[in-house]
Amino acid sequence: xxxxxxxxxxxxxxxxxxxxxxxxxxxxxxxxxxxxxxxxxxxxxxxxxxxxxxxxxxxxxxxxxxxxxxxxxxxxxxxxxxxxxxxxxxxxxxxxxxxxxxxxxxxxxxxxxxxxxxxxxxxxxxxxxxxxxxxxxxxxxxxxxxxxxxxxxxxxxxxxxxxxxxxxxxxxxxxxxxxxxxxxxxxx
Numbered sequence: 001x002x003x004x005x006x007x008x009x010x011x012x013x014x015x016x017x018x019x020x021x022x023x024x025x026x027x028x029x030x031x032x033x034x035x036x037x038x039x040x041x042x043x044x045x046x047x048x049x050x051x052x053x054x055x056x057x058x059x060x061x062x063x064x065x066x067x068x069x070x071x072x073x074x075x076x077x078x079x080x081x082x083x084x085x086x087x088x089x090x091x092x093x094x095x096x097x098x099x100x101x102x103x104x105x106x107x108x109x110x111x112x113x114x115x116x117x118x119x120x121x122x123x124x125x126x127x128x129x130x131x132x133x134x135x136x137x138x139x140x141x142x143x144x145x146x147x148x149x150x151x152x153x154x155x156x157x158x159x160x161x162x163x164x165x166x167x168x169x170x171x172x173x174x175x176x177x178x179x180x181x182x183x184x185x186x187x188x
Contacts, residue, residue, distance in 0.1 A: 048102030
């Protein structure tokens, strides 16, 4: 009987397409670890996060980049996420070790798929499928929000003036990619 080896790969791995001034990529080695601040231990968790990453977990709906390139995203009063580049399947352990047990951690890497949209027309392309007001005055750099795009749940993070990180369920990665690409094609 032949030996088989299974290799884990993100569903949109290697996707890199340019549409005029827009570039749509799937970030390589994207790791996502959710954080839950324990009831009664919120202050200790916040202190551990700041000590581990050099930045505090921001207010809900906000994100912040850390000195080592990780992004801390606040999803709710007691919930957050650490997003960083990490090639091996031990992202949760890496975060848990840094926080020394001060917050509950869960690996979300295989649950989500990511797309990064960059370029001056990025906001116009997203406005067709995103019900949020993405204008600078309403959705600033480092803002984060849960929304729906073409009936798919999405976490959208504005990572720069003309760049967005879009996260959606890996189980619907093909539909997610199709929705974003179709919106881009109908915009430019």
